[in-house]
Amino acid sequence: MSQVIYLDGQFVTRGEAKVSVYDHGLLYGDGIFEGLRVYNGRIFKLEEHVERLYESAKAIMLAIPMTRQQMIEAHVETVRQNNLRDVYIRTIVTRGVGSLGIDPRSCARACVIIIVDTISLYPPEFYQEGIKVVTVATRRTAVDALSPRVKSLNYLGNVMAKIEVNRAGAFGGIMLNNEGYVTEGTADNIFVVKKGVLYTPPTHVGILQGITRDTIMELAMRDGYTVREQVMTRHDLFVADEIFFTGSGAEVIPVINVDGRSIGDGKPGAITWHFVNAYRTLVNTTGYPVF
Ligand code: PXG
Numbered sequence: 001m002s003q004v005i006y007l008d009g010q011f012v013t014r015g016e017a018k019v020s021v022y023d024h025g026l027l028y029g030d031g032i033f034e035g036l037r038v039y040n041g042r043i044f045k046l047e048e049h050v051e052r053l054y055e056s057a058k059a060i061m062l063a064i065p066m067t068r069q070q071m072i073e074a075h076v077e078t079v080r081q082n083n084l085r086d087v088y089i090r091t092i093v094t095r096g097v098g099s100l101g102i103d104p105r106s107c108a109r110a111c112v113i114i115i116v117d118t119i120s121l122y123p124p125e126f127y128q129e130g131i132k133v134v135t136v137a138t139r140r141t142a143v144d145a146l147s148p149r150v151k152s153l154n155y156l157g158n159v160m161a162k163i164e165v166n167r168a169g170a171f172g173g174i175m176l177n178n179e180g181y182v183t184e185g186t187a188d189n190i191f192v193v194k195k196g197v198l199y200t201p202p203t204h205v206g207i208l209q210g211i212t213r214d215t216i217m218e219l220a221m222r223d224g225y226t227v228r229e230q231v232m233t234r235h236d237l238f239v240a241d242e243i244f245f246t247g248s249g250a251e252v253i254p255v256i257n258v259d260g261r262s263i264g265d266g267k268p269g270a271i272t273w274h275f276v277n278a279y280r281t282l283v284n285t286t287g288y289p290v291f
Pocket of ligand 1: 212
């Protein structure tokens with residue numbers, strides 16, 4: 001079974017799925033993306049990801065040449081063509097092919113790509129034992145520069161943060177904003193647990209409004225937990241009872257050490273386990289059916 005990729009309305013092979021060197025996505029990072037998961041043949045939070053894609057497009061004045069409904073159907077059809085039930089989807093919309101100048105008016109039509117691929121999961125021991133993370137020197141993009149709520153193709157700050165994480169021998173990184181407030185991981189949102197209450201940074205400090213983050217907030221309300229969106233410093237992390245990261249790729253992953261400080265008793269906490277399991281149940285029982 002060979003891989004099928006959606007490229008501007010066509011279903012092509014991986015070898016055929018090529019874009020121009022004049023595409024402004026490549027030249028300037030002028031474009032947006034999404035990352036979704038398919039669990040047992042159902043696309044998790046498909047409408048929410050499509051909505052965020054269109055919001056990112058609106059913010060950068062990028063006209064996606066298809067309706068939201070057509071976008072939903074393109075996702076479903078691409079997964080169906082690949083005939084796999086547990087996969088990762090990477091959706092990319094670039095400004096398209098233009099001249100070498102930055103002016104987006106030279107790009108006649110946006111380029112739409114949907115890649116369906118197998119997922120490379122973190123090893124199970126990361127979930128059992130939790131991960132060690134460090135705060136990094138590279139600051140999250142300021143909300144008044146390029147808002148991190150736009151899931152744009154400009155991820156160089158996150159890539160530089162990841163390089164710092166790798167050099168530190170850690171497994172995750174926490175990015176601060178220019179004021180030193182906690183924002184998020186390099187590709188995940190963060191939750192802190194203190195005295196039974198959940199805290200997560202508000203969007204205005206500079207975060208991607210993660211769909212997994214939104215889901216955890218909904219599950220928390222359903223299950224009787226209090227969640228507060230709160231501005232936090234590194235100190236709030238050091239003295240937390242529990243910390244976890246959330247993201248479509250990582251799902252819910254316990255953090256047990258920040259900059260050498262053990263979090264709580266240095267093991268994943270009970271509330272974190274609750275959300276690891278509640279999230280797993282949700283992804284396996286809901287989603288947009290493909291087959
Ligand atoms: N923050 C950032 C900066 C992200 O890129 C998340 C949070 C989590 O959002 P969702 O909607 O997934 O809950 C993301 C998204 C990867 C990878 O390789 C992951 C993301 C983006 C790019 C690459 O794991 N996560």
